[in-house]
Amino acid sequence: MVTTFLGCIFAKVTQTKENHMAIIITDECINCGACEPECPNTAIYEGADGWKYADGTDLKGAIVLSNGKTANADEEQAPVSDEIYYIVADKCTECKGFHEEPQCAAVCPVDCCVPDENHIETEEALLAKQRFMHTGGDV
Numbered sequence: 001m002v003t004t005f006l007g008c009i010f011a012k013v014t015q016t017k018e019n020h021m022a023i024i025i026t027d028e029c030i031n032c033g034a035c036e037p038e039c040p041n042t043a044i045y046e047g048a049d050g051w052k053y054a055d056g057t058d059l060k061g062a063i064v065l066s067n068g069k070t071a072n073a074d075e076e077q078a079p080v081s082d083e084i085y086y087i088v089a090d091k092c093t094e095c096k097g098f099h100e101e102p103q104c105a106a107v108c109p110v111d112c113c114v115p116d117e118n119h120i121e122t123e124e125a126l127l128a129k130q131r132f133m134h135t136g137g138d139v
């Protein structure tokens with residue numbers, strides 16, 4: 001079965017006051033590991049480690065994102081960084097649906113978890129992404 005999400009998640013939109021962004025880790029990261037266990041979406045991985053859509057979510061098997069991208073949720077994906085902890089933008093909801101503020105940014109001792117201007121999304125889209133990941137696609 002293919003899990004398909006036909007909403008508007010992952011869509012880039014013109015930035016307004018209502019728009020939000022995924023979080024990105026800058027190269028100032030000191031690899032302390034404090035952020036990784038705090039992420040409710042398991043979107044944070046240690047450098048050089050592979051990642052999966054299925055990690056920490058209800059997603060499994062074939063999935064289709066709203067931008068048409070297809071993936072196997074159980075298949076290991078290549079690391080985004082080999083050097084420092086990294087965030088998978090497709091899995092980051094800015095903690096929407098779980099917490100009032102990004103938990104990684106709240107615990108990072110060097111303030112290197114910052115908004116990713118390349119991944120601008122509305123709060124509605126971030127909440128839809130959270131539901132998609134944690135209801136097995138039944139949205």
Ligand code: SF4
Pocket residue numbers: 023038039040041042043044087091092093094095096102103104105
């Ligand atoms: Fe995870 Fe929240 Fe940080 Fe995104 S903002 S990477 S969901 S802890």
Ligand code: SF4
Pocket residue numbers: 025028029030031032033034035036085104107108109110111112113
């Ligand atoms: Fe890097 Fe900050 Fe995460 Fe520590 S808490 S691993 S410094 S991003």
